[in-house]
Amino acid sequence: MATNMDKAFYxxxxxxxxxxSPLEIxxxxxxxxxxxxxSVEITIEPGEEDEGEGGFSENLAEILPDNVLSSLSSExxxxxxxxxxxxxxxxxxxxxxxxxxxxKYEERSEPWEGACGVFHPLLNEAxxxxxxxxxMEVFPAAGPxxxxxxxKVTREKEEAAARVRDEMNYQLxxxxxxxxxxHERLLYSLGLSGSAFKKVYFDPxxxxxxxxxxxxxxxxxxxxxxxxxxxxxLRM
Numbered sequence: 001m002a003t004n005m006d007k008a009f010y011x012x013x014x015x016x017x018x019x020x021s022p023l024e025i026x027x028x029x030x031x032x033x034x035x036x037x038x039s040v041e042i043t044i045e046p047g048e049e050d051e052g053e054g055g056f057s058e059n060l061a062e063i064l065p066d067n068v069l070s071s072l073s074s075e076x077x078x079x080x081x082x083x084x085x086x087x088x089x090x091x092x093x094x095x096x097x098x099x100x101x102x103x104k105y106e107e108r109s110e111p112w113e114g115a116c117g118v119f120h121p122l123l124n125e126a127x128x129x130x131x132x133x134x135x136m137e138v139f140p141a142a143g144p145x146x147x148x149x150x151x152k153v154t155r156e157k158e159e160a161a162a163r164v165r166d167e168m169n170y171q172l173x174x175x176x177x178x179x180x181x182x183h184e185r186l187l188y189s190l191g192l193s194g195s196a197f198k199k200v201y202f203d204p205x206x207x208x209x210x211x212x213x214x215x216x217x218x219x220x221x222x223x224x225x226x227x228x229x230x231x232x233x234l235r236m
Contacts, residue, residue, distance in 0.1 A: 034065075034068070080220060082222075083220050083221060083222050083223075084220055086222050086223045086224070087220075087221075087222070087223035089223075090223055091217065094192075094193055094216075094217065097123070097192065098192075099119070100119050100123050101119070101121065101123055101124040101127075101192075123192075126191065127188055127191040127192050128188070130187065130188075130190075130191040131184060131187040131188045131191060134187050135180075135183065135184055135187060138183065138187075139173075139180060139183075142169075143165070143168075143169030143172070143173060144169065144172055144173070145164075145165050145168040145169045145172065146165065147161040147162070147164055147165045148161075149161055171209065175208055175209075176208065176209060176210060176211060178210060178211065178212070179211050182198065182211055182212055182213040183198070183211075183213070185213045186198055186213045189213070189215055189216065193215070193216045193217070194216070195216035195219075196213065196214075196215065196216055197213075197214040197215075197216065197219050198211055198212065198213055198214060199211070199212045199214050200212075
């Protein structure tokens with residue numbers, strides 16, 4: 001069984017026919033034109049270099065004019081503030097809900113000195129029950145990953161599906177040691193706030209994929225948005 005995450009994620013499973021590799025294009029010397037409305041039109045042409053000055057990996061913040069950067073920052077800041085304000089009622093309700101978990105004792109002087117400052121932990125108990133029941137469904141004994149073959153079922157596809165399933169289960173249960181604890185945190189937060197997110201990325205320091213829980217309050221999107229597709233997400 002392969003244990004290299006790069007190979008497992010980017011190499012087609014054995015037994016499946018290769019459909020071709022993605023086209024690699026080097027990009028150099030983007031041409032920028034400032035339009036009448038203040039926006040910038042960038043023309044990208046293929047080149048031979050991929051890194052260094054004028055290459056694809058160059059930091060655009062270092063080559064764009066100051067007036068363009070200022071305009072972009074003002075626009076992004078305005079959108080961010082609009083999104084934050086649109087979910088203000090939800091944030092207020094979420095903060096008040098945290099006070100009802102019964103996790104801390106509050107000294108009170110109202111309606112009289114020494115009045116009880118303890119909340120019943122019913123909300124916390126419900127969130128923990130939701131977390132415990134859901135994690136058993138997500139992480140069964142056979143592993144969290146299942147595979148499904150689309151189209152005609154052949155022996156080669158079945159063997160390839162089994163290899164993908166075994167490799168992914170190994171990565172999520174053995175290699176990515178933080179995956180299950182972070183997922184349990186996600187489920188607890190999901191029961192309280194109604195939304196939760198997870199960021200999956202390659203960590204060069206660990207030389208493997210990692211999956212980190214992101215609380216809903218740290219992800220800023222318009223409150224009424226039904227999908228995140230084709231939408232930039234700003235993390236606080």
